[in-house]
Amino acid sequence: MKLESKVPSGPIEKSWDKHRFELKLVNPANKRKFKVLVVGTGLAGSAAAASCAELGYQVESFCVQDSARRAHSIAAQGGINAAKNYPNDGDSIWRLFYDTVKGGDFRAREANVYRLAQVSNSIIDQCVAQGVPFAREYGGTLSNRSFGGAQVSRTFYARGQTGQQLLLGAYSALMRQVGAGTVKLHTRREMLDLVVIDGVARGIIVRDLVTGKVERHWGDAVLLCTGGYGNVFYLSTNANSCNVTATWRAYKRGAAFANPCFTQIHPTCVPVSGDHQSKLTLMSESLRNDGRVWVPLKKGDKRKPQDIPEAERDYYLERKYPAFGNLVPRDIASRAAKQMTDDGRGVGNTGLSVYLDFADAIHRIGLDKVKEKYGNLFDMYHHITDENPYEQPMRIYPAVHYTMGGLWVDYNLMTTVPGLFCLGEANFSDHGANRLGASALMQGLADGYFVVPYTIGGYLTGNKLPKVTTDHQAFVEAETDVNARTKALLGAKGKKTPAAFHRDLGRVMWDNVGMGRNAKGLQSALSQIPEIRAEFWKNVTVTGEGSDFNQVLERAGRVADFLEFGELLAKDALVREESCGGHFREEHQTPDGEAKRDDEKFQHVAAWEYKGEGKAAERHTEPLTFENVHIAQRNYA
Amino acid sequence: MNITLKVWRQKNAAAPGALVEYTVSGVVPEMSFLEMLDTLNEQLIAKGEDPLAFDSDCREGICGMCNLMIDGQAHGPDKEATTCQLHMRRYKDGDVVTVEPFRAKGFPLVKDLVVDRSAFDRIQAAGGFVSTHTGGAGEANAILIPHDMAEKAMDAASCIGCGACVAACPNASAMLFVAAKVSQYALLPQGQPEREKRVLAMREAMDKEGFGHCTNEYECEAACPKGIKLSNIARLNREFLRATIVSE
Ligand SMILES: Cc1cc2nc3c(=O)[nH]c(=O)nc-3n(C[C@H](O)[C@H](O)[C@H](O)COP(=O)(O)OP(=O)(O)OC[C@H]3O[C@@H](n4cnc5c(N)ncnc54)[C@H](O)[C@@H]3O)c2cc1C
Ligand code: SF4
Ligand code: FES
Numbered sequence: 001m002k003l004e005s006k007v008p009s010g011p012i013e014k015s016w017d018k019h020r021f022e023l024k025l026v027n028p029a030n031k032r033k034f035k036v037l038v039v040g041t042g043l044a045g046s047a048a049a050a051s052c053a054e055l056g057y058q059v060e061s062f063c064v065q066d067s068a069r070r071a072h073s074i075a076a077q078g079g080i081n082a083a084k085n086y087p088n089d090g091d092s093i094w095r096l097f098y099d100t101v102k103g104g105d106f107r108a109r110e111a112n113v114y115r116l117a118q119v120s121n122s123i124i125d126q127c128v129a130q131g132v133p134f135a136r137e138y139g140g141t142l143s144n145r146s147f148g149g150a151q152v153s154r155t156f157y158a159r160g161q162t163g164q165q166l167l168l169g170a171y172s173a174l175m176r177q178v179g180a181g182t183v184k185l186h187t188r189r190e191m192l193d194l195v196v197i198d199g200v201a202r203g204i205i206v207r208d209l210v211t212g213k214v215e216r217h218w219g220d221a222v223l224l225c226t227g228g229y230g231n232v233f234y235l236s237t238n239a240n241s242c243n244v245t246a247t248w249r250a251y252k253r254g255a256a257f258a259n260p261c262f263t264q265i266h267p268t269c270v271p272v273s274g275d276h277q278s279k280l281t282l283m284s285e286s287l288r289n290d291g292r293v294w295v296p297l298k299k300g301d302k303r304k305p306q307d308i309p310e311a312e313r314d315y316y317l318e319r320k321y322p323a324f325g326n327l328v329p330r331d332i333a334s335r336a337a338k339q340m341t342d343d344g345r346g347v348g349n350t351g352l353s354v355y356l357d358f359a360d361a362i363h364r365i366g367l368d369k370v371k372e373k374y375g376n377l378f379d380m381y382h383h384i385t386d387e388n389p390y391e392q393p394m395r396i397y398p399a400v401h402y403t404m405g406g407l408w409v410d411y412n413l414m415t416t417v418p419g420l421f422c423l424g425e426a427n428f429s430d431h432g433a434n435r436l437g438a439s440a441l442m443q444g445l446a447d448g449y450f451v452v453p454y455t456i457g458g459y460l461t462g463n464k465l466p467k468v469t470t471d472h473q474a475f476v477e478a479e480t481d482v483n484a485r486t487k488a489l490l491g492a493k494g495k496k497t498p499a500a501f502h503r504d505l506g507r508v509m510w511d512n513v514g515m516g517r518n519a520k521g522l523q524s525a526l527s528q529i530p531e532i533r534a535e536f537w538k539n540v541t542v543t544g545e546g547s548d549f550n551q552v553l554e555r556a557g558r559v560a561d562f563l564e565f566g567e568l569l570a571k572d573a574l575v576r577e578e579s580c581g582g583h584f585r586e587e588h589q590t591p592d593g594e595a596k597r598d599d600e601k602f603q604h605v606a607a608w609e610y611k612g613e614g615k616a617a618e619r620h621t622e623p624l625t626f627e628n629v630h631i632a633q634r635n636y637a
Numbered sequence: 638m639n640i641t642l643k644v645w646r647q648k649n650a651a652a653p654g655a656l657v658e659y660t661v662s663g664v665v666p667e668m669s670f671l672e673m674l675d676t677l678n679e680q681l682i683a684k685g686e687d688p689l690a691f692d693s694d695c696r697e698g699i700c701g702m703c704n705l706m707i708d709g710q711a712h713g714p715d716k717e718a719t720t721c722q723l724h725m726r727r728y729k730d731g732d733v734v735t736v737e738p739f740r741a742k743g744f745p746l747v748k749d750l751v752v753d754r755s756a757f758d759r760i761q762a763a764g765g766f767v768s769t770h771t772g773g774a775g776e777a778n779a780i781l782i783p784h785d786m787a788e789k790a791m792d793a794a795s796c797i798g799c800g801a802c803v804a805a806c807p808n809a810s811a812m813l814f815v816a817a818k819v820s821q822y823a824l825l826p827q828g829q830p831e832r833e834k835r836v837l838a839m840r841e842a843m844d845k846e847g848f849g850h851c852t853n854e855y856e857c858e859a860a861c862p863k864g865i866k867l868s869n870i871a872r873l874n875r876e877f878l879r880a881t882i883v884s885e
Contacts, residue, residue: 051771065702070694070702140784142777172765173766178762239700240695
């Protein structure tokens with residue numbers, strides 16, 4: 001397998017313009033002869049489907065929810081970055097590029113990130129034109145705020161519902177094309193396999209989740225925009241349906257999977273309350289601007305927080321990182337919380353949380369001001385936990401939030417399978433080993449509105465694609481595989497539910513492949529996961545039939561894929577013997593416990609190639625070079 | 638605690654349905670209502686029985702996927718909350734709770750508690766957009782929108798498309814949903830060029846889908862988890878009237 005990044009040569013500021021010029025154009029009259037399949041209707045998928053249809057391609061779009069508008073992008077709260085520099089505070093395309101490469105701990109491709117920063121401004125223009133109600137100043141101009149520790153105010157937002165409003169904008173553009181008949185929308189459809197003919201992606205197999213019917217769809221190109229795999233940890237801030245199935249099945253058909261171990265754990269989430277828990281809720285990072293994080297000094301201190309005197313509290317972030325205090329980056333804050341709970345100093349019934357205390361803030365700026373700034377977050381917390389954060393400290397704990405890894409793509413967003421593109425959180429490209437706040441929304445829309453509509457044309461004109469029909473042997477075989485799998489799931493007739501297996505896997509992943517990783521833990525995960533998987537296929541129970549609306553079957557299929565994928569994630573983490581971004585190998589830290597990169601050995605992308613059932617995946621590397629951003633070790637002490 | 642549920646079970650749209658009684662044990666106050674249903678489902682699956690089919694996804698009140706009628710109330714007893722935001726601390730040991738699907742002619746039943754809300758997508762496709770092509774937008778700050786107008790548009794835009802307004806309405810009218818979308822665009826300069834066309838097309842699509850008419854029952858506003866105000870319906874009516882006159 002060859003990993004050709006196809007990054008244009010020459011100065012980075014000109015790369016994208018030059019590349020766009022060099023891409024061949026499709027004759028307008030020919031566009032409607034090409035069919036593009038777009039899987040996923042989140043920011044990336046809706047934007048791509050609408051834009052490709054506007055250009056004249058025939059588009060078919062697929063999602064698992066009952067409406068395209070419910071993709072997980074809807075849940076993003078904080079905002080979207082762009083280099084508009086409206087506040088005149090020194091932002092620029094160059095600075096956004098620089099911050100994003102550095103934030104990713106030097107594990108992203110420079111040219112991709114530069115392009116992202118470059119198109120960020122067009123995204124805001126586009127969304128405003130669609131009627132996205134961004135926050136505004138009294139004079140009528142757009143408002144900005146600073147987010148995720150950035151030193152400039154470059155984040156655009158719509159209350160705490162930015163993802164929702166951006167997605168509804170993209171959804172409206174998509175529905176406009178559906179109304180015009182240029183996009184055929186298939187909701188409640190799950191992609192279960194990729195069809196590859198003569199080495200080229202030519203279609204997909206999907207299951208109609210209402211009737212259970214398995215369908216074949218052909219296309220001249222396939223775009224996977226299927227989101228992240230955070231749910232491999234069972235509990236995460238992701239929606240229940242988020243899965244790895246589409247990208248995993250593509251991997252098994254030849255698409256390399258890059259950096260699966262790069263996962264992001266967000267420090268401020270509502271803690272787990274018990275085994276019944278089905279998902280974790282994110283509490284905005286902005287809370288750390290005024291809240292102080294602490295745990296009792298003494299192990300197992302069961303007193304109420306109000307009864308613990310100042311001298312017996314450990315404000316550990318302020319103690320360890322005097323310069324940044326409570327505002328250290330996400331990965332550092334998360335790991336520090338884990339150290340405290342590992343040390344037996346966690347609080348709450350489970351001992352798996354730390355305090356985020358606003359008593360000082362209320363004293364300093366007053367109750368009203370705190371209410372004005374954080375009122376709705378406090379209410380949300382109160383509603384979920386039944387604890388009043390105005391009277392007692394909040395309890396928070398880190399949770400899996402975002403996945404930087406994904407299918408390997410070149411500069412055109414094409415995977416190692418020609419004709420198969422991958423966009424949004426599902427690809428690996430722009431965030432390196434750690435994603436900065438407000439940059440996932442930017443990337444999803446950049447890929448969908450402004451990158452793929454160009455690069456797909458280059459692919460379609462540059463290759464002579466023979467006509468295919470869904471009677472082709474490859475379609476028959478892929479459908480047979482899908483049916484055999486469904487049959488195996490229904491036929492196991494064991495005693496344990498798919499959700500119970502998912503929980504088992506999640507526990508192994510969280511304990512061994514979570515915030516702190518070491519060789520021993522990773523090896524243990526690598527021996528436990530295959531055991532769970534073997535038990536799964538023997539002892540899973542899936543009720544009902546395949547030819548029906550069957551949510552147990554849906555869940556079982558996704559868990560089966562997580563059980564394979566989790567192993568690759570752990571393996572990637574084991575091989576990457578360095579700490580970078582969200583990947584912290586305990587063996588590789590500075591004397592003060594900070595992450596230590598090994599640029600000599602690991603300044604590269606790791607891309608895994610599937611070698612067949614029961615065979616070890618092969619690790620390929622794409623070296624990363626930094627010609628524009630000066631490489632440095634992160635330091636927050 | 639133990640909770641007794643009376644749940645609507647129906648294999649598919651063609652099959653007959655009925656309320657079936659279940660007792661869920663081991664319910665704790667921290668559980669959400671949907672986690673309580675998960676618990677029941679785990680018990681049913683382990684016994685080899687078909688679990689309840691119900692929709693949900695984000696489980697934090699934003700995707701609009703969850704939709705249950707709980708004791709006759711769309712999204713249950715909490716004000717301005719979705720089904721997934723309801724917690725079991727609202728209930729006590731021994732309570733009997735009835736759970737049914739959102740019922741409306743425009744929302745045909747799929748299975749048990751799952752309904753088909755694709756009518757909303759078709760209404761959106763009829764006119765719920767600004768006709769602008771990717772790449773054709775001008776500089777964002779060239780359009781000035783007064784702060785209060787933007788906030789008002791945002792209030793309307795927060796609709797999550799859940800359909801509780803329809804389920805709560807005695808006429809199964811979709812006016813609040815349509816009004817929210819029409820209002821968002823009517824309030825913004827970007828929506829002006831297609832102002833008349835949009836409201837006429839969306840109203841027509843709504844009628845075609847079999848939703849009823851609004852007779853000012855106020856149930857929609859009370860059920861809406863996002864606090865979408867009835868004043869939007871008044872705006873929709875004004876917009877409709879205006880468009881009818883203008884286009885004649
Ligand atoms: C709680 C939360 C808050 C966040 N806040 C922010 C923020 O403030 N700023 C920011 O920049 N980022 C934020 N993020 C991250 C960001 O929201 C996501 O990374 C981004 O929205 C992903 O978009 P996407 O289009 O790639 O995928 P998604 O929106 O996840 O869409 C995936 C689509 O694929 C479909 N799909 C999946 N699998 C299949 C299959 N097998 N077959 C068919 N269809 C399938 C789904 O139906 C869906 O339509 C947040 C994330 C979370 C969880
Ligand atoms: S108006 Fe309210 S109740 Fe109706 S669909 Fe929108 S959010 Fe749901
Ligand atoms: S599950 Fe998303 S709003 Fe309830």
